[in-house]
Amino acid sequence: MSEQHILRAFDRDLEAVQGLVMRMGGMVETAILDAAEALAARDEDMAEKVRAGDKAIDALEERINEETARLIALRAPAASDLRTALSVLKIASSLERVGDFAKNMAKRTAVLSQMHDIPGAGGALKRMSKAVVQMLSDALDAYNSRDVALAEDVRARDREVDQMYTALFREFLTHMMEDPRNITPCMHLHFIAKNIERMGDHATTISEQVIYLVTGAMPEESRPKADSVTTVGIEGQ
Amino acid sequence: MEDMRLAERTASARENKITARGVQVFYGTNHAIKDVDVDIADRTVTAFIGPSGCGKSTFLRCLNRMNDTIPVCRVEGRIELDGEDIYDKRVDPVQLRARVGMVFQKPNPFPKSIYDNVAYGPRIHGLTRNRAELDEVVETSLRRAALWNEVKDRLTSPGTGLSGGQQQRLCIARAVATSPEVLLMDEPCSALDPIATAQVEELIDELRENFSVVIVTHSMQQAARVSQRTAFFHLGNLVEFGETGQIFTNPRDPRTESYITGRIG
Numbered sequence: 292m293s294e295q296h297i298l299r300a301f302d303r304d305l306e307a308v309q310g311l312v313m314r315m316g317g318m319v320e321t322a323i324l325d326a327a328e329a330l331a332a333r334d335e336d337m338a339e340k341v342r343a344g345d346k347a348i349d350a351l352e353e354r355i356n357e358e359t360a361r362l363i364a365l366r367a368p369a370a371s372d373l374r375t376a377l378s379v380l381k382i383a384s385s386l387e388r389v390g391d392f393a394k395n396m397a398k399r400t401a402v403l404s405q406m407h408d409i410p411g412a413g414g415a416l417k418r419m420s421k422a423v424v425q426m427l428s429d430a431l432d433a434y435n436s437r438d439v440a441l442a443e444d445v446r447a448r449d450r451e452v453d454q455m456y457t458a459l460f461r462e463f464l465t466h467m468m469e470d471p472r473n474i475t476p477c478m479h480l481h482f483i484a485k486n487i488e489r490m491g492d493h494a495t496t497i498s499e500q501v502i503y504l505v506t507g508a509m510p511e512e513s514r515p516k517a518d519s520v521t522t523v524g525i526e527g528q
Numbered sequence: 529m530e531d532m533r534l535a536e537r538t539a540s541a542r543e544n545k546i547t548a549r550g551v552q553v554f555y556g557t558n559h560a561i562k563d564v565d566v567d568i569a570d571r572t573v574t575a576f577i578g579p580s581g582c583g584k585s586t587f588l589r590c591l592n593r594m595n596d597t598i599p600v601c602r603v604e605g606r607i608e609l610d611g612e613d614i615y616d617k618r619v620d621p622v623q624l625r626a627r628v629g630m631v632f633q634k635p636n637p638f639p640k641s642i643y644d645n646v647a648y649g650p651r652i653h654g655l656t657r658n659r660a661e662l663d664e665v666v667e668t669s670l671r672r673a674a675l676w677n678e679v680k681d682r683l684t685s686p687g688t689g690l691s692g693g694q695q696q697r698l699c700i701a702r703a704v705a706t707s708p709e710v711l712l713m714d715e716p717c718s719a720l721d722p723i724a725t726a727q728v729e730e731l732i733d734e735l736r737e738n739f740s741v742v743i744v745t746h747s748m749q750q751a752a753r754v755s756q757r758t759a760f761f762h763l764g765n766l767v768e769f770g771e772t773g774q775i776f777t778n779p780r781d782p783r784t785e786s787y788i789t790g791r792i793g
Contacts, residue, residue, distance in 0.1 A: 294791040296791050298790060369748070508778075
């Protein structure tokens with residue numbers, strides 16, 4: 292809907308609340324990249340900054356919730372306006388979760404920095420983080436421009452992140468079997484990998500909200516999944 | 529539409545009470561209604577929405593031949609009530625209007641007592657045999673209109689002495705006194721305050737147990753609150769007609785979307 296409301300203040304309210312979501316998205320993307328960088332570089336100061344920064348993300352989510360509640364109460368949005376209001380709430384909630392995962396990565400970085408390095412893990416997790424940030428960024432761009440094709444593309448890309456996670460899972464298992472001293476760092480690294488994989492799921496959720504917002508219907512659940520970790524350990528896997 | 533809305537709100541598959549096909553209305557040379565097909569379900573509230581001049585009131589007035597009273601008005605097409613053509617020559621419009629009652633925008637009680645306002649219809653249609661029966665109809669109708677408790681001690685006072693909201697409920701009591709099968713309401717709450725509006729809306733929801741209600745309203749929120757099915761009219765066309773929840777969350781036609789979201793169409 293490119294047309295404007297007769298009551299222009301309604302447009303301003305809707306734009307303002309969506310602007311807050313975009314700002315929140317930017318903060319979350321930065322948090323992920325910084326957390327991944329801190330992990331790879333074993334930079335505890337940077338990790339601490341990410342942890343502290345999560346408060347601002349949480350506060351922004353609360354503000355979005357309040358503004359959206361006001362908008363629903365005062366403007367009684369219908370049709371695509373209603374879907375916009377609902378999608379704002381859902382996307383903000385997804386972003387808040389992603390922010391928590393970044394914070395958790397930063398927390399574990401503080402611990403991991405005290406332990407011996409697992410070669411290659413930091414770099415692999417950084418690549419995985421970058422892929423997820425690209426998904427998130429594209430999902431939010433798709434939201435901003437109501438671009439269903441881009442949203443579908445993000446959904447499809449979640450498969451790549453799943454594959455990266457599965458590969459890392461096997462790698463960490465191997466390290467742990469080789470040397471029990473690797474177990475503690477590898478457990479932390481595995482949780483980080485899992486959390487990044489979950490971020491990808493949230494980027495997918497956001498893409499689905501874009502599709503719902505534009506078409507009025509949720510996409511069919513036929514998304515390709517490549518997270519085969521749940522069956523790892525079964526003979527022949 | 530499969531959804532999780534409360535059962536009482538769902539527009540269940542009821543029989544059609546009124547079936548309109550290819551309805552055209554002309555006021556002189558003005559083509560006010562253009563080839564409209566509508567099914568009004570039994571015991572369901574159907575809302576007609578649309579901007580001023582879209583034809584929603586005109587169409588409503590076709591349903592009990594109220595347009596017959598306008599000399600330049602010409603109605604074409606077929607409108608059936610329970611399968612019978614209401615524009616058939618053998619149909620008496622007065623009898624028809626006893627079956628298809630109407631409530632107007634402005635409360636218009638007769639300059640008579642509260643009792644006589646409600647008793648008017650049953651009297652002229654000879655629906656009651658004696659005073660006791662008439663008393664009962666008056667009381668039942670006033671109760672249905674949620675007015676009985678407020679007026680039971682002053683039934684002989686003039687209806688025009690009531691407040692606006694009470695007057696409108698009196699008009700609704702008058703309309704239901706003949707036990708119509710369909711109740712047409714043309715902006716019944718536009719002259720009422722929010723409390724009286726809420727009372728009338730509650731009443732509409734209760735009337736749905738026995739009647740088919742068709743309401744024309746400028747308040748989209750009112751349409752959303754009281755109806756199970758909504759029809760959107762624009763420039764004499766029926767643009768979209770569907771389950772109310774669907775119309776207000778996911779309209780199919782961009783003109784409906786523009787209208788209900790308050791955008792320039």
